[in-house]
Amino acid sequence: MSKKAVIFGAGNIGRGFIGQLFSESGYEVIFIDVDPELVAALNSKRQYHLEIVGNDGKQDLQIGPVRAIHGNDREAVAAAVAEAQIGATAVGANALKYIVGNLAAGLKLRTAAGKPPINFIICENLHGAAEHVRELVSEQMEAGEWAGLREQVGFVDTVIGRMVPVPTAEMRAEDVSLVRVEAYKELPVAKRGFVGEIPVISAMTAYDDFEVFTARKLYIHNCGHALMAYTGFLRGYEFGYEAMADQAIRDFMLAGLRESAAAICAQFKASPDWLNAHVDDLLQRFTNRMLGDRIFRLGRDPIRKLAREDRLVGAARLAQANGISPRYLCWGIAAALLFNPADDPAAQTLQRRIAEAGAEAAFLEVSGLEAGDPVAALVLQAYQKLVRNPQALP
Numbered sequence: 001m002s003k004k005a006v007i008f009g010a011g012n013i014g015r016g017f018i019g020q021l022f023s024e025s026g027y028e029v030i031f032i033d034v035d036p037e038l039v040a041a042l043n044s045k046r047q048y049h050l051e052i053v054g055n056d057g058k059q060d061l062q063i064g065p066v067r068a069i070h071g072n073d074r075e076a077v078a079a080a081v082a083e084a085q086i087g088a089t090a091v092g093a094n095a096l097k098y099i100v101g102n103l104a105a106g107l108k109l110r111t112a113a114g115k116p117p118i119n120f121i122i123c124e125n126l127h128g129a130a131e132h133v134r135e136l137v138s139e140q141m142e143a144g145e146w147a148g149l150r151e152q153v154g155f156v157d158t159v160i161g162r163m164v165p166v167p168t169a170e171m172r173a174e175d176v177s178l179v180r181v182e183a184y185k186e187l188p189v190a191k192r193g194f195v196g197e198i199p200v201i202s203a204m205t206a207y208d209d210f211e212v213f214t215a216r217k218l219y220i221h222n223c224g225h226a227l228m229a230y231t232g233f234l235r236g237y238e239f240g241y242e243a244m245a246d247q248a249i250r251d252f253m254l255a256g257l258r259e260s261a262a263a264i265c266a267q268f269k270a271s272p273d274w275l276n277a278h279v280d281d282l283l284q285r286f287t288n289r290m291l292g293d294r295i296f297r298l299g300r301d302p303i304r305k306l307a308r309e310d311r312l313v314g315a316a317r318l319a320q321a322n323g324i325s326p327r328y329l330c331w332g333i334a335a336a337l338l339f340n341p342a343d344d345p346a347a348q349t350l351q352r353r354i355a356e357a358g359a360e361a362a363f364l365e366v367s368g369l370e371a372g373d374p375v376a377a378l379v380l381q382a383y384q385k386l387v388r389n390p391q392a393l394p
Contacts, residue, residue, distance in 0.1 A: 081106020
């Protein structure tokens with residue numbers, strides 16, 4: 001096999017999605033990671049175990065050939081970048097600053113060897129991730145070096161829709177390479193990010209109008225998880241699939257996501273049939289018991305998730321701006337203000353702020369909204385009702 005793909009990050013998304021797609025497309029996959037046990041296992045087996053699960057059973061796949069390089073081996077990492085035909089990052093937004101030195105070193109080697117352009121698909125949960133990585137890489141180089149390189153590397157935005165929970169300790173004990181995923185397989189990417197010819201990758205489609213996919217991921221997929229988590233928490237559920245079995249919660253989520261879908265359609269001129277079909281499919285995917293996704297994971301860090309442009313407040317503001325009353329979205333926001341697991345530091349910080357300053361001041365602080373904002377008014381109305389009856393739904 002002559003084609004090589006390099007992926008920074010052999011975690012959930014690296015192995016659970018992008019590695020599979022590159023492998024299916026005929027590439028040997030080279031992972032860069034700092035987990036020594038995982039690196040050793042990938043190099044020993046030259047493949048890894050992917051378990052695709054659903055309520056109707058599971059499918060076991062062995063993905064290979066693969067190998068791995070420890071991220072501290074700068075020379076080997078740079079050589080892998082220099083030899084690859086395609087790349088990706090899947091390390092988490094906060095870890096990007098730790099990989100760009102090796103990435104820049106590899107790009108310099110490519111230039112010195114007269115290699116053709118290469119594209120990196122940036123699989124990070126961060127708005128404007130591709131441009132952020134481009135800036136980080138450019139900071140690793142002298143001005144003259146970057147000027148000669150900037151047209152030789154593409155940084156491509158994408159959104160990851162496949163659900164891949166963190167492997168449990170039991171899974172890791174069974175097989176450190178094991179990753180469990182749902183069957184959903186779609187990789188939309190921003191066409192504008194590529195340099196040179198766009199490679200053919202399994203399940204990947206390049207779009208000119210990529211912003212609608214960003215909005216769909218944030219204001220439908222992530223928003224749906226948040227609506228489920230915060231109302232599910234107030235009803236005492238531990239797992240997402242338990243909340244989905246509660247018809248009242250499911251109906252509430254559908255109403256909230258219809259508000260989001262209508263707002264996206266109005267803002268981006270998207271097809272209502274396309275978006276509503278995605279909502280219906282997503283709600284069914286959320287019932288996947290085999291994924292074992294916990295309410296805590298889906299709801300943790302409500303301060304971040306209540307930010308002005310994030311999954312809930314951002315969706316409600318988009319709806320309001322397009323003449324759609326975000327009644328159900330605002331109810332979900334109010335439920336987030338009551339999310340208080342003892343082992344979530346952000347949730348506890350928010351609860352202390354509410355106790356000190358009141359719900360209105362605390363919400364305006366975390367959301368960045370102004371007093372009197374229509375969204376804030378709807379949230380506070382719902383909050384008062386939930387304080388009286390935490391299990392209430394509109």
